[in-house]
Amino acid sequence: MKLSDLRVGDSGVVEAVDTQADPDPIATRLGELGFVSGEPVRLVARGPLGGDPLLIQVGFTRFALRRAEAERVQLVNGAGASDE
Amino acid sequence: MSNLSIALVGNPNCGKTALFNQLTGGRQKVANYAGVTVERKEGSFRAPSGRRVQVLDLPGAYSLNATSPDEAITRDVCMGLLDDVSPELLVCVVDATNLRLHLRFVLELRQLGRPMVVALNMSDAAKRRGIRIDRERLQSELGCPVVDTIAIRKGGAAELITRLDADGPFETPAAAPVDDLHGEVARILREAVDVPRRTAAVDDALDRVLLHPVAGLLILAVTMFLMFQAVYAWATPFADGIDAGIGLLADGVARFMPDGLLKSLVTDGLLAGIGGVVVFLPQILILFLFILILEESGYLPRAAFLLDRLMVGAGLTGRSFIPLLSSFACAIPGIMAARTIQDPRDRLATILVAPLMTCSARLPVYALLIGAFIPSQSVGGLFNLQGVVLFVLYVAGILSALVVAYVMKMLSRDTAEHALLLELPSYRVPSPRDIALGLWERGGIFIRRVGTIILSLTIILWLLSTFPAPPAGATGPAIDYSLAGRIGHWMEPIFAPIGFNWQICIALIPGLAAREVAVSALATVYSISAADDLAAQQLTPLISSQWSIATALSLLAWYVFAPQCLSTLAVIRRETNSWKTVGLATGYLFGLAYLASLLVYQIARLWL
Numbered sequence: 001m002k003l004s005d006l007r008v009g010d011s012g013v014v015e016a017v018d019t020q021a022d023p024d025p026i027a028t029r030l031g032e033l034g035f036v037s038g039e040p041v042r043l044v045a046r047g048p049l050g051g052d053p054l055l056i057q058v059g060f061t062r063f064a065l066r067r068a069e070a071e072r073v074q075l076v077n078g079a080g081a082s083d084e
Numbered sequence: 085m086s087n088l089s090i091a092l093v094g095n096p097n098c099g100k101t102a103l104f105n106q107l108t109g110g111r112q113k114v115a116n117y118a119g120v121t122v123e124r125k126e127g128s129f130r131a132p133s134g135r136r137v138q139v140l141d142l143p144g145a146y147s148l149n150a151t152s153p154d155e156a157i158t159r160d161v162c163m164g165l166l167d168d169v170s171p172e173l174l175v176c177v178v179d180a181t182n183l184r185l186h187l188r189f190v191l192e193l194r195q196l197g198r199p200m201v202v203a204l205n206m207s208d209a210a211k212r213r214g215i216r217i218d219r220e221r222l223q224s225e226l227g228c229p230v231v232d233t234i235a236i237r238k239g240g241a242a243e244l245i246t247r248l249d250a251d252g253p254f255e256t257p258a259a260a261p262v263d264d265l266h267g268e269v270a271r272i273l274r275e276a277v278d279v280p281r282r283t284a285a286v287d288d289a290l291d292r293v294l295l296h297p298v299a300g301l302l303i304l305a306v307t308m309f310l311m312f313q314a315v316y317a318w319a320t321p322f323a324d325g326i327d328a329g330i331g332l333l334a335d336g337v338a339r340f341m342p343d344g345l346l347k348s349l350v351t352d353g354l355l356a357g358i359g360g361v362v363v364f365l366p367q368i369l370i371l372f373l374f375i376l377i378l379e380e381s382g383y384l385p386r387a388a389f390l391l392d393r394l395m396v397g398a399g400l401t402g403r404s405f406i407p408l409l410s411s412f413a414c415a416i417p418g419i420m421a422a423r424t425i426q427d428p429r430d431r432l433a434t435i436l437v438a439p440l441m442t443c444s445a446r447l448p449v450y451a452l453l454i455g456a457f458i459p460s461q462s463v464g465g466l467f468n469l470q471g472v473v474l475f476v477l478y479v480a481g482i483l484s485a486l487v488v489a490y491v492m493k494m495l496s497r498d499t500a501e502h503a504l505l506l507e508l509p510s511y512r513v514p515s516p517r518d519i520a521l522g523l524w525e526r527g528g529i530f531i532r533r534v535g536t537i538i539l540s541l542t543i544i545l546w547l548l549s550t551f552p553a554p555p556a557g558a559t560g561p562a563i564d565y566s567l568a569g570r571i572g573h574w575m576e577p578i579f580a581p582i583g584f585n586w587q588i589c590i591a592l593i594p595g596l597a598a599r600e601v602a603v604s605a606l607a608t609v610y611s612i613s614a615a616d617d618l619a620a621q622q623l624t625p626l627i628s629s630q631w632s633i634a635t636a637l638s639l640l641a642w643y644v645f646a647p648q649c650l651s652t653l654a655v656i657r658r659e660t661n662s663w664k665t666v667g668l669a670t671g672y673l674f675g676l677a678y679l680a681s682l683l684v685y686q687i688a689r690l691w692l
Binding site: 025026028029030031032033034036039044045046047048049050052053055057059060061062063064065066069 | 146147149151181183184185267282283287291298300385388390393394396402504505506507
């Protein structure tokens, strides 16, 4: 399951960040921002048009990610929960 | 005691700039780093012992692995790669409520082995949220001194200042390299920090409303509407005051100076030209007041979030929203605000379309032409036709900006992915001091511009329209014999297909300095010697009897696109450091202007 598949309000745990190119600066930056294995994440909101971008809570911080960015983040299957 | 130079470094939104303001107060100057348009903010203060401390405010960065010119500067300074900027001590500012993210950067910086102090900023907000930090433990884990700061409170930097005032040398041995910085942060947090709740309850509540798909967009629209109202309504008394002041000054000069060239230079050239631009200072300050409040409060990134999808569709980014919004007052602060866009392609696209937003300097021209040619009749029993035309002109600007950005995206063949990765920080109550300093800084930039670029252009244009003087016994208006007048006649064949007569051609030349100058220039050409307002009133029946409606509509279309504003082109040059970009902007805007005017003129001639 990918981060972009979460529903608003749902949580998950990061498994890995896919690199789509070599090097993939966006994947590197996602890692630096805290999208690392084992980190809990939550989808806080979606943009009003087409559900894009996504607002993600990671650590103590909220980041707006476009769908293509969120698709790089793989979540641990079955670890999701509907609230914190 | 010897002097000390320090650099403030930290993640975006750590309160670094507020701490910089707290330390240095008004004693700061803003310039650019050599060769790049990254803002270099420096200031200084005197510590109690008498030691002078030079403070450099580095751009916010998430990591030394830079992804923008701003982050590259921070990386270069921290790693000691810039010869002319080498602070002796790094003050690493972290938001005490956001340690999970910010400590990672601290650990990365610690591996450089530079002398370092960590400032635990917003320690008051952390206490309020029940976040307990064991400072001794944190200090030993990080291997460098940790001090509490509250950047937004008076005296909130006292502990840091005491630390900086202590005897040096400051030394911090490099930390051992760690592969998994995030794992290390998580371990330190478990050891030294107790966090009851990951987010502030107030942020959650506000975001639920402000980011709501319907309510959020509605609130954004109302906020923008109020802002425009304020920019126009509040600025008027101040602008009138400046206008009256300059009028008095011109009267005084006119009374005491003998007639002649010097008097003409001072009154027609300097006072009229400079005054015409300074009049916009109140609008610019009010606009920036709103933008700074929205920025400080944390709302702007939310607006970018709401509009990102729409802007991406047109080849821009959510971050373009603010620069384009500012451009409705004036493209100059708008283009300067594009600095907040990290992605170079998105920033360039924003800068190139910003001049298409209907700036306030177009209003005098629109008002003159609409008043002279569009009948004040009602449309569908509800709207005034004049108002509808004005609205259409605004919409034409916005739509063409979206189309131009879209075409540029298509032509650039740039298939690289451009990331958003935008942090939405905690909401904050803006600090009056930070707002005041921000306004002071922006106002200063504007005034300096008026004093340099606009001043010299005004003198050049005055020279062009004054020399050579008419021969003795000449009957026509003096401008007819001047260089500008001759250029007007040369230009006429080029502009004949779009319906401009030679008088309009002449007015376009001084009108290059600023759009509204075209109104007074037209008045001069039609040899009406009167104050600006009066001239405009008499000009109206004159042009409405001499021009065809096709010519008037063509001139309106011209002003939607034409970059009749050298200051805008100058600021594009300064912000992009590239004459090529200036050439591109000038070329495409004049090209579109000519094309639009040609279409409007030829169609209007057939149908009207």
